[in-house]
Amino acid sequence: MLLWNDIKEKAEEQLWVSAELEVIYRVESMPDADQPREILSGPIEDAGNLTKMIVPLHESLIQWGFPIDMSQLDSIYTSKLKEQHIQTDIVLNHINMKDQSVIQSAGASGVSSLGAIKTEIIPIREDGSEGIQAVILNPYVTIFERMGLILIATALIMVFVAACIVYQIKVIFFQNKIAKLREDFSYAMVHDMKTPLSSIQLGLRLLYSNKQTGEKREKSFQIVEDEVAHLLALTNKVLTLSKMESGKLRLDNKKFRIAPVINDLIEKFSVKAGKETLFSTDIRQELVYGDEEFLKEAISNLIDNAIKYSGDSVRIDISVGSDDTYTWIRVKDNGFGISHQDQKKIFEKFERAAAIDRNRKGGAAGFGLGLNYVYRVAEAHGGEVRVFSIEGQSSEFTIYLPILIQTIETL
Incomplete structure (x- = not known):
């Protein structure tokens, strides 16, 4: 006016x-x-x-x-x-x-x-x-020309306020996600640690009671040792993932024979699977370039998942090969499979396809760290991991290690 x-x-x-x-x-x-x-x-x-x-x-x-x-x-x-x-x-x-x-x-x-x-x-x-x-x-x-500076200033303020509101909404959503993540992780942690801790406690009580002798005493020691190793492995996995995410973990890349690694894992899981487990291997590429320890743990996670998410009998096919671009390591099973919707998030930290629901219904327990660990190991090697799964039939996970990276690092 x-x-x-x-x-x-x-x-x-x-x-x-x-x-x-x-x-x-x-x-x-x-x-x-x-x-x-x-x-x-x-x-x-x-x-x-x-x-x-x-x-x-x-x-x-x-x-x-x-x-x-x-x-x-x-x-x-x-x-x-x-x-x-x-x-x-x-x-x-x-x-x-x-x-x-x-x-x-x-x-x-x-x-x-x-x-x-x-x-x-x-x-x-x-x-x-x-x-x-x-x-x-x-x-x-x-009038608008004279109000130009005022309008520009007002527009900038409005954009700034809108940006602040959007940022605040993102913060709220992020905080809610963190809260849900914390809840899920806490439940999974308590659920997964409860069993080994109970086993350790029971085993120690039996050992302290001196009521066991000979073979039974040795078995109790073995149970306690295995459960402690299980808890220690989970702890190391969390620490390793944190180092990978912060870029502080250095890989010891070198060429190694993959067949002994896979055979060792097959022997280990054949004993501890607790169900009928049939393995088959197809090793077309004997030498693999990478960090042997981390790749072995990544393959171990894939085998462990294949056993967990399957029926009373599971067949696991492990193959290794290469082409002009990648060396690939593939683990395929005939388990429950993964829905297309869940495939989008299974590699996220503390996520697993319907993990919490399965835990509360008595299904396979765990933190949801396994596949994220596989993803991080592949990423640290400059590669990637892909999944192909048909719900109710099978799952196939493939780790791709780029040959170009191997060539450069070995020069």
């Missing part, structure tokens, strides 16, 4: 000035301007003192055959408005004051006057019968 009033005030002020200058223009254009010059009684350039003389001058000029020149007035007025940084379409009307009719006009035509600014009518006849009025069309252009 303030800008609107300011534009109107300046438009009226410049209309007076323009009317005065238009009178001077008509005086200058007369063949014999002596008499009008006498009426001006001063330098014709000094238009500021002519306000009270416009009406009598105009009357005299009409009598001498020099009526108001609306075209010239429009040119002068437009120029004066530009000096005030008001650049928009205008219309100048020569008005009959008696019936408010327009005698003649100058300026823009065919432009809507909706929302225009109309100045007060300046009288140009002593009897007040005629006057001139300016109509500022579409003043909003000027």
Whole structure:
């Protein structure tokens, strides 16, 4: 509203000035301007003192055959408005004051006057019968130009506020995800550690009681040792993953024979599987380049998952091969398979396909670290791990190790 009033005030002020200058223009254009010059009684350039003389001058000029020149007035007025940084379409009307009719006009035509600014009518006849009025069309252009900095600043503030809101929403979602992750991890940790801790406690009680001798005593020692090793392996896995994520873990890459590694894992899982487990191998690439310890643990995780997520009998096919780009290690089973939806998140830390639901229903326990560990090991080697699974039929995990990385590191 303030800008609107300011534009109107300046438009009226410049209309007076323009009317005065238009009178001077008509005086200058007369063949014999002596008499009008006498009426001006001063330098014709000094238009500021002519306000009270416009009406009598105009009357005299009409009598001498020099009526108001609306075209010239429009040119002068437009120029004066530009000096005030008001650049928009205008219309100048020569008005009959008696019936408010327009005698003649100058300026823009065919432009809507909706929302225009109309100045007060300046009288140009002593009897007040005629006057001139300016109509500022579409003043909003000027208003918006003057508000440019304010609008830009406001827009920037709004963008900043919106960005803050979006960021805050992301933080809230992230915090909720962390809270859910903490809950799931806590439940999985308690569930998975409860069994080995209970076994350790029971085994120690039996050993302290001295009621066991010979083979039974040795078996209790073996149970305690195995469960402690299981807990230690879980702890080391968490620490290893943390180092991998922070980039602090260094791999001891070298060429090694893969067959002995796989045979050792088959022997280990054949004993501890607790179900009928059939293994088959297809070793087409004997030498593999990488960190033997971490790759062995990654393959171990894949075999362990194959046994966990299968029925009373499981067949596991392990194959190793290579092409021009990769050396690949593949573990395939005939287990429960993984749904397409769950395949998108099984490699995330502490995630496992329907893990919490299965745990609470008595299914396979675990932290959901195994596949994330495989993913991180493959990533640390410059490769990747892919899954192909048909729910209810089979799962196939393949670790790809790029040959280009192997070649560069061995040079």
